[in-house]
């Protein structure tokens with residue numbers, strides 16, 4: 001089966017990768033081998049460059065899915081008696097709160113509904129009210145509903161109060177600008193299989209060097225101790241424990257393509273075009289997006305499910321898949337939705353093709369447009 005015959009993933013990761021990225025996984029690497037360790041060094045340097053953090057931050061890669069890196073960052077950076085403020089407008093914010101609970105880090109939540117942005121003024125108010133808060137943990141693009149949170153505004157407030165900021169930028173890193181020279185942060189967390197369009201299997205945390213230097217002994221976990229991972233990597237150029245070699249090689253290839261495409265502006269531009277074409281196309285077949293376009297991130301779009309007795313997500317999903325597109329279930333608790341991703345290596349025909357597949361599927365299910 002040729003790669004081209006696989007369905008296109010319109011999901012928030014894993015996502016569709018290029019043939020070149022897949023081909024990069026056809027070689028086995030030894031973890032001690034200097035050629036492999038040069039790849040690791042190159043990755044770390046390039047990832048820092050994406051956020052202009054070369055002078056102030058370091059990049060610590062970690063095995064595992066993105067959540068492993070989020071958990072590692074909180075465990076490494078927040079002292080055991082620390083206190084984390086989590087402004088929450090969705091599932092990934094809730095996951096951070098859950099991590100804090102598991103790790104025994106005190107946590108205070110500011111609750112929003114999933115269609116709202118986090119507001120810097122609310123963060124400020126919470127910091128004023130409770131000076132024991134040591135860190136704010138913010139999700140940049142809340143992939144649950146697809147809302148973009150105002151990172152820079154919040155970062156300025158947090159810095160003004162002398163608190164730490166940990167950013168889950170998993171689904172925005174590489175496509176939406178984050179500039180370490182202008183936006184103060186302690187840590188930005190992302191992963192291989194999102195906007196950089198590598199394959200899943202590793203994350204990375206960009207940490208302010210002066211912060212990380214003080215983090216020895218914070219972590220409750222050996223495998224998730226980013227301080228230890230950093231010190232070892234600096235000393236030996238190697239990963240502490242078995243690296244996901246094929247994932248690293250694929251990410252290296254994906255980064256080469258990222259720069260060839262034109263870096264952040266080009267990647268973000270492509271996703272914005274996809275997002276726009278998607279929302280427009282779906283509106284034409286009567287499907288409404290859930291998030292106000294003013295706060296919609298160009299990463300993933302939540303659509304209201306058709307209000308019709310013939311609709312059920314499983315059948316809808318299976319039919320759209322037959323047309324060559326993989327959709328994603330909704331993650332909202334109160335209303336029936338589904339999600340369509342804007343990220344991944346697929347051509348300009350991808351989104352119109354998906355809209356057409358959805359249109360044909362609804363017709364076959366006997367669901368009229370504007371149901």
Ligand SMILES: *Cc1c(COP(=O)(O)O)cnc(C)c1O
Pocket residue numbers: 012013065066067068070092139141142143168169170171191
């Ligand atoms: C994908 C994602 C994660 C990580 O999820 P994993 O399933 O562990 O890869 C974390 N936060 C956000 C905002 C994400 O989009």
